[in-house]
Amino acid sequence: MIGWTIAALLAGVGFALYSYLAKILTYWTKRKVPGPKPSLLTGNFGINLMGQKSIGDICDQVYNDYHEEPVAGTFVMTQPLLHVHDPEIIKHVLIKDFKDFFGRGIYVETERDPLTAHLFNLSGKRWKELRAKIAPTFTSRKIKYMFDTMKECCTQLQDFVEAKCAANGGKYNADIREMQARVSTDVISSVAFGIQSNSLKTPESEFRRISTKVVEPTVCNSVRLMVLFFLREIAQKFKFSLTVNEIETFFTKLVAETVAYREENGIERADMLQMLMELKNKGFLKNKKGEEPEQAPEDGQVNGKLTMNEMVAQVYIFFIAGFDTTSATTSLTMYELTKNPDIQEKVYQEVQDVLKRHNGEVSYDAIAEMSYLDKVVSETLRMYPPLPFLNREVMVSREIPLTKVHVEKGTRVIIPVRALHHDAKYWPNPEKYDPERFSEENKASRPSHVYLPFGEGPRVCVAQRLGLMQVKTSVAMLLSRFRLEPSADTPEQVEFAPRSFVPLPKKDLMMTLVTRQTIAA
Numbered sequence: 001m002i003g004w005t006i007a008a009l010l011a012g013v014g015f016a017l018y019s020y021l022a023k024i025l026t027y028w029t030k031r032k033v034p035g036p037k038p039s040l041l042t043g044n045f046g047i048n049l050m051g052q053k054s055i056g057d058i059c060d061q062v063y064n065d066y067h068e069e070p071v072a073g074t075f076v077m078t079q080p081l082l083h084v085h086d087p088e089i090i091k092h093v094l095i096k097d098f099k100d101f102f103g104r105g106i107y108v109e110t111e112r113d114p115l116t117a118h119l120f121n122l123s124g125k126r127w128k129e130l131r132a133k134i135a136p137t138f139t140s141r142k143i144k145y146m147f148d149t150m151k152e153c154c155t156q157l158q159d160f161v162e163a164k165c166a167a168n169g170g171k172y173n174a175d176i177r178e179m180q181a182r183v184s185t186d187v188i189s190s191v192a193f194g195i196q197s198n199s200l201k202t203p204e205s206e207f208r209r210i211s212t213k214v215v216e217p218t219v220c221n222s223v224r225l226m227v228l229f230f231l232r233e234i235a236q237k238f239k240f241s242l243t244v245n246e247i248e249t250f251f252t253k254l255v256a257e258t259v260a261y262r263e264e265n266g267i268e269r270a271d272m273l274q275m276l277m278e279l280k281n282k283g284f285l286k287n288k289k290g291e292e293p294e295q296a297p298e299d300g301q302v303n304g305k306l307t308m309n310e311m312v313a314q315v316y317i318f319f320i321a322g323f324d325t326t327s328a329t330t331s332l333t334m335y336e337l338t339k340n341p342d343i344q345e346k347v348y349q350e351v352q353d354v355l356k357r358h359n360g361e362v363s364y365d366a367i368a369e370m371s372y373l374d375k376v377v378s379e380t381l382r383m384y385p386p387l388p389f390l391n392r393e394v395m396v397s398r399e400i401p402l403t404k405v406h407v408e409k410g411t412r413v414i415i416p417v418r419a420l421h422h423d424a425k426y427w428p429n430p431e432k433y434d435p436e437r438f439s440e441e442n443k444a445s446r447p448s449h450v451y452l453p454f455g456e457g458p459r460v461c462v463a464q465r466l467g468l469m470q471v472k473t474s475v476a477m478l479l480s481r482f483r484l485e486p487s488a489d490t491p492e493q494v495e496f497a498p499r500s501f502v503p504l505p506k507k508d509l510m511m512t513l514v515t516r517q518t519i520a521a
């Protein structure tokens, strides 16, 4: 008898839970928004947790299946997610109605998880204030200051490859993704902290170990990312800490020690840390002439000083946002140049011509003059955008622009960047690598908001100029000394690790670098 009662109770609880979940999962059908059928417990993103597809892959699939629809709806567990497909609606979300869509919807926990309180994650007033303070760190003038440091790391790369070639008959067979990840780690540690991480020459360096750990495509990192991006409520309820202790300790100690050393010894350097120190001590950045803020404060808060924790969080995002995006873009550009020797030759000729005009000197202005290189890098960012989607949060309950779909405050919004970049409607023959897509004429013939590698609107990547300059400098300096050739192991097509967020090839990305003297001989 007791057995029957327990069974009946369990069946009742099961049925109640089923009914509850099934009701929540009618969110989109009630609003007449099409989308794939969700599973009861995992929604539409369970295959990400199983390691079969990345979050970006799932967003691509939703776009491919529903690209005729202006919007589509999915669920992360029971959390509704709106995918915006129509470029006009995208424009409203990112720019025209930005004030209603400017949240990230990401988990931030200032006290328990201080590294989460950085510019990328923040929403609301805190984001607005911080963005106003940090944006002047990345003006062209500041990037020009950082250029020499960046160039120094690329010179070390040239010397490193030269030495390898010299020891091997003028050729070096390299995993270009790993090599660029090490160089980017060197660049970001120099321009962010003024520290030479020596990751290129010493792969076991502390910086490289940490940078690998941050982006490793493991099950833990994959779950962490999913919770961070879409399941903030669960993380807050169960008081999760999403930053690995070792990483938090590394950055906190690094910043505290470097700041103390510089302050005690009166050291000033042209790097990001210096600018963050100014924001910590004064609350604004000096301009060329003296002490005035570079941009007028909007209210009393904008001139408020950064706390030490806020400073560490910003250094952390500069580090992770800076090294993986640029190393992915540089290595995939080199991969495409290997596969497309005509395009490679054209870039090389341009690099030669421009450097001749600049007395052989690689400078900020010389790189900025390389217009074909700019098209090439733009095409890499189209084919392989480091961030496969943009995310926003609805800040007030309202209708989605240009639709009758009403959504509640807090609803997460996805802009499927990579899928838009591969839509044949906007990019004929989308799998072909063709830099001419970025000629002035072709750019003018495309609708706006179908090319978004850096995002768009007031939340656009704050360091877009720096990222582009780094990729172009690296490619130009390598091509000036070496030709890229396929090796026996160069893949026909790159396959990416499904647990990785930024495109990370499943296998080593092998190619051969040949010194130009060897070619001439």
Ligand code: HEM
Pocket (backbone or CB within 6 Å): 119, 120, 121, 131, 317, 318, 319, 321, 322, 323, 325, 326, 329, 381, 385, 386, 387, 390, 391, 452, 453, 454, 455, 456, 457, 458, 459, 460, 461, 462, 463, 464, 466, 467, 468, 471
């Ligand atoms: C090729 C290089 C890079 C690419 C493709 C890239 C791409 C992006 C994208 C797509 C976003 C989101 C924009 C949006 O939501 O509309 C973003 C935001 C951001 N990026 Fe980058 N990025 C690159 C390099 C960098 C570098 C070098 C840094 C720092 C040193 C950086 C720091 C940031 C920060 C702090 C944000 C958050 C901005 C905000 O929410 O206000 N990025 N980036």
